[in-house]
Amino acid sequence: MESIQHLLDLGRNYLGRQPTLALVFIVALITVVVNAARMPATNLAGRITRFAWGLVLAGFLMGAAMVLKSYQNNALSEFRRTHGRVSEANYEAVQNIWGSEQNQQELTVEFGYDEEVTERIEFEDPTKPALIKKRTEHRIVPGNPFESARHEVTLRQNPRKKGSAIYPGYETDCRFTYKLRYPGEHDAAAMLRFPFTAAACNDLNVNLDGTNVLGRLQIENGALVLPLDVKKGWTGDYEIGFKSRGVSVWYFQVSEERVIRDFLLTLHLPDLPREKLNYPEGCMTPTEIAGHDLIYRLGNAVSSKGMGIALAKPEQPGTTMNAVLGESSTAWTLLFAGMISGLTLAGVQRAALVSVFIGAATAFAYGLLGNFHDIAFGFWGSAAIVLMPVFVSLAWLATRAVGGATGKLLASEVVVFGVVYPVLAGLDADRQALYLNIAAASWLVLTAWQLRETARLNNEAAVASQTVKSL
Numbered sequence: 001m002e003s004i005q006h007l008l009d010l011g012r013n014y015l016g017r018q019p020t021l022a023l024v025f026i027v028a029l030i031t032v033v034v035n036a037a038r039m040p041a042t043n044l045a046g047r048i049t050r051f052a053w054g055l056v057l058a059g060f061l062m063g064a065a066m067v068l069k070s071y072q073n074n075a076l077s078e079f080r081r082t083h084g085r086v087s088e089a090n091y092e093a094v095q096n097i098w099g100s101e102q103n104q105q106e107l108t109v110e111f112g113y114d115e116e117v118t119e120r121i122e123f124e125d126p127t128k129p130a131l132i133k134k135r136t137e138h139r140i141v142p143g144n145p146f147e148s149a150r151h152e153v154t155l156r157q158n159p160r161k162k163g164s165a166i167y168p169g170y171e172t173d174c175r176f177t178y179k180l181r182y183p184g185e186h187d188a189a190a191m192l193r194f195p196f197t198a199a200a201c202n203d204l205n206v207n208l209d210g211t212n213v214l215g216r217l218q219i220e221n222g223a224l225v226l227p228l229d230v231k232k233g234w235t236g237d238y239e240i241g242f243k244s245r246g247v248s249v250w251y252f253q254v255s256e257e258r259v260i261r262d263f264l265l266t267l268h269l270p271d272l273p274r275e276k277l278n279y280p281e282g283c284m285t286p287t288e289i290a291g292h293d294l295i296y297r298l299g300n301a302v303s304s305k306g307m308g309i310a311l312a313k314p315e316q317p318g319t320t321m322n323a324v325l326g327e328s329s330t331a332w333t334l335l336f337a338g339m340i341s342g343l344t345l346a347g348v349q350r351a352a353l354v355s356v357f358i359g360a361a362t363a364f365a366y367g368l369l370g371n372f373h374d375i376a377f378g379f380w381g382s383a384a385i386v387l388m389p390v391f392v393s394l395a396w397l398a399t400r401a402v403g404g405a406t407g408k409l410l411a412s413e414v415v416v417f418g419v420v421y422p423v424l425a426g427l428d429a430d431r432q433a434l435y436l437n438i439a440a441a442s443w444l445v446l447t448a449w450q451l452r453e454t455a456r457l458n459n460e461a462a463v464a465s466q467t468v469k470s471l
Contacts, residue, residue: 020440021333025065027447028337028344029058032352035344057352061340064356065333068363072332075367076325082164083373084316090162091247095199098160098169099246103306105195106149106254107178107238111141111230113188143183147235148262150177155250157271159314168248168311175241182234190228197222198244205241249280253306263298265307278310320379321370323426328366330425330436335362335417338443339398342410345450346402354401358394362418365390383423391418406453409446416442 036054037047095101114136121131153174160169182188206214206224218225224240254260269292279285284305286294296307336359343351365387372382395411402410417439425435
């Protein structure tokens with residue numbers, strides 16, 4: 001009783017997930033039961049026996065379908081495990097080895113000077129002299145020191161493989177150039193702090209007014225810090241260049257609240273087509289797109305939005321094969337149901353057994369197709385070596401089992417459901433529902449045509465029998 005309940009639960013779940021396929025398969029099973037019940041019998045017991053035999057055949061076909069479906073699901077899972085299986089753990093490993101997503105912040109500049117302050121403390125007792133204290137206070141000079149900024153970043157894709165999947169790595173060649181001006185009235189000390197978010201960099205070059213100041217840099221809290229002494233009216237050209245690498249996202253942001261004056265960032269993307277452009281969340285669109293360049297031009301602007309690019313996910317190994325195998329389960333159900341109803345209505349002896357043979361051959365062909373992916377030139381080579389010979393042979397078998405127009409239609413059903421449908425649905429994901437509906441409709445049309453032909457032949461046989469009796 002529990003096993004029957006389990007089967008009913010599986011049937012309800014399948015009907016909820018795949019109503020079209022469930023309907024097709026149920027109709028095929030009903031065809032088997034009805035055909036068995038209509039076989040000639042001499043008495044009521046014989047009719048009951050025929051009906052019971054039809055139920056046994058339907059149960060046999062359901063069990064075969066469950067076993068072969070399980071085989072297909074396991075074959076698909078194994079292929080996906082070894083081809084293009086993206087995981088969070090591997091993505092983190094790629095970031096640790098290669099470099100992480102880069103969120104580059106803008107340079108910050110702070111000016112300040114120390115001033116001696118005299119403080120006079122009076123006592124309540126007038127006979128006590130006032131206490132004079134001197135202390136040093138640090139004054140921050142307010143103002144916006146950025147006269148202009150000219151930044152150029154060249155980003156080239158360099159996908160990284162980890163496990164069976166490929167992740168969107170990249171390499172950058174960055175150059176940040178600033179024209180600075182000290183806005184204060186006192187000589188001051190300056191701190192030029194450039195946040196450094198790259199996990200690793202190469203060819204670091206830092207110049208101030210054309211002079212290399214790499215030896216004067218300090219590294220504090222993940223930033224390159226250059227201390228300076230500046231005088232009133234000081235101006236300077238500050239340039240930072242380096243090469244780095246990361247994954248998925250490159251992002252630049254002016255996080256400091258200030259007016260952004262005469263700002264230009266050019267992001268060169270020499271190997272990224274325009275149709276694959278995508279921007280990170282919270283990113284402004286470029287002012288201009290010129291060829292492979294994203295240009296961000298700001299003048300007297302206030303904005304906390306960033307600028308940058310988010311790389312598309314690379315095509316994973318076995319993408320085409322994975323897509324087709326993903327639709328093979330649906331194709332198999334259509335084909336198996338079509339063979340059950342088609343062979344049964346055509347009056348083929350042991351139609352259920354022949355249907356299971358064709359269904360098993362089809363399932364094993366799909367499994368073998370995935371096995372051959374790495375041996376025979378990917379999907380198309382495997383399809384030429386495995387898929388087409390198997391299905392052409394099965395189509396020929398259908399014409400041998402059933403003659404005439406019915407056999408040819410069943411043969412076309414083998415090729416259309418077994419090869420054409422999964423390839424079209426796998427390669428055109430946006431129209432999968434359309435292809436499924438067309439295939440299901442084709443199955444219904446063929447079944448209806450067979451029912452009509454069966455009824456016509458039965459009528460002709462009845463007329464012939466009546467004619468013989470009258471003679």
